[in-house]
Amino acid sequence: MESQKITKIDETRQKRWYDDACGTALALEFVGERWSLLIIRELMLGARRFGELKADLVGISANVLTQRLESLERSGILTRHKLPPPANVQVYELTQWGYEIEPVFQTMGRWATRSPLHDPTLPLSPVSAMLSLRTMIAPDRPDMRMTVAFRFPGAAFVGRLDRHELAIERGETDGADVTFDTDPTTFVGLVYGKRPFEGAEAAGTLRLMGNRDLARQFVDLFALPKKLAIGES
Known part of the structure; x- marks a missing residue:
């Protein structure tokens, strides 16, 4: 051996x-x-x-x-x-x-998304969307505790948020406070573009279930880092 x-x-x-x-x-x-x-x-x-x-x-x-x-x-x-x-x-x-290696991904993600070349409208996988949440969550966020379900075509995840972390695993749950049933591109538009839920629902790309106030509070926990100005050192 x-x-x-x-x-x-x-x-x-x-x-x-x-x-x-x-x-x-x-x-x-x-x-x-x-x-x-x-x-x-x-x-x-x-x-x-x-x-x-x-x-x-x-x-x-x-x-x-x-x-x-x-x-x-x-x-x-x-x-x-x-x-x-x-x-x-x-x-x-x-x-x-x-x-x-996950902390390496998080550091690289925060570093690279500061570039003006980063295009958040490009396609991304369900796993990439979920990992972005763990990368871009505000470190000084309020003490919130909730269970969030994410349903994408062919993939489902459960997120459990507390004051220490956002744990995410594959699977379904009947006990979610909020459920996002959508596609990854629409989802990141809601989270990072702060697009209104109502617009995505009207377009048929989002089905939001559960406590809508909690859903808005959840989305507000995430933001992309500030872009570098061209020529900024």
């Missing part, structure tokens, strides 16, 4: 891009290839099937997805296993070490 571990480490080392002891350089060895970070993003809220990953990573080919998954598995960032019956399908899931 020990010799197998050494072999895997040696295989990874043979593909080094940089002769550099910096931890950032090593991080790029692990996740610097195109699509790698986005694959990790899509696994941040739990295990996914190959087809689910491919569907939510618009533009990736099956061949490239296979290569990236194998590379991330060799690096110890994710693992694959088969779900028990009746599902009986193979899924990919982050290791505990893999999950520890």
